[in-house]
Amino acid sequence: MALNFNKAEFVRSAGVQRDFIRDGLPQFAFAGRSNVGKSSVINRLVGRKNLAYVGASPGKTTQVNYFLIDRRAYLVDLPGYGYAKVSQAEKERWAKLMETYFQQEADRITAGVLIVDIRHKPTANDLTMHDWFRQTGCPEIVVANKLDKLKKSQVEPAMTLIRETLELTERDLLIPFSAEKGDGRDELIRHLTAACGG
Template identity: 35%
Template structure:
């Protein structure tokens, strides 16, 4: 069982920065706006407001680096696919995400792709999975908000997620009940 002993915000960056080249491994968290990236990070580390979460989509506007157990950075990326942001802002966020994942300056050891269990993979999620696969990132899919899926729908939703993302490496997660916490920590910290 992996225990988080320390978690601290280090810095937010919007471009090239020395932190990207540090030898400390990085685990990137990516997903649609308001899918719960910051909430998943907070649930994993057991600190309520380490990563700022909001009910308003599009709050994360930079790459936020958190040092976990003095041994790994969790990197909270801006969300994608939020239609109410200005086109200019949405394009800026998209470019930042792509730069982080494709430039080679940062080399995340794993990328956690967070989707909404109830909604299932969106067009944007499937495009992101394709990009991650093309760039040979090791991907862990987190189907967040599993507690909001009706019991009668769970098997159908799980099958749909597996088929649409062509992945078996899926952690079903709830920030409320902490379902999937241990499994996800094992996946990303080992």
């Protein structure tokens, strides 16, 4: 049965390892750089305008945020990376938290969702995150957001560049997505539901 992403509720922000949720429910880890529209993708997915900002105010940029979906799975919103305006100490704290999450929680990640900007070649940080997902062994879905910003003729070359940069095979999932217009939403929900056996 498909997961109902419209039934979503904020559960917790975790800033330290002891606050990570470990109740056995599937977890979908969402990652992406700060300006890629990760919150907008999540909000489009759950059909709300501001869910992803709950518990993620500016002072909590280094937190891992958990949202319960349909009482059956968690959407785990990881801190945005690559944001130039935060201090080095903040970046280091984020890196340590992320490292801990991927080391300690790897077997709890049901699927990883890496959000990239369809208009640009994936960054070094995107590649690092992609490697982290691969090392956990969980299925990864790459979401190429901001589809609405491209002309139709630009989409295929942009998707090819992302595939080549991340070294994706034909079997790897790459979904063109528009948080603005909703393109790709149904496909992403379908793959996430399949990942947790639905």
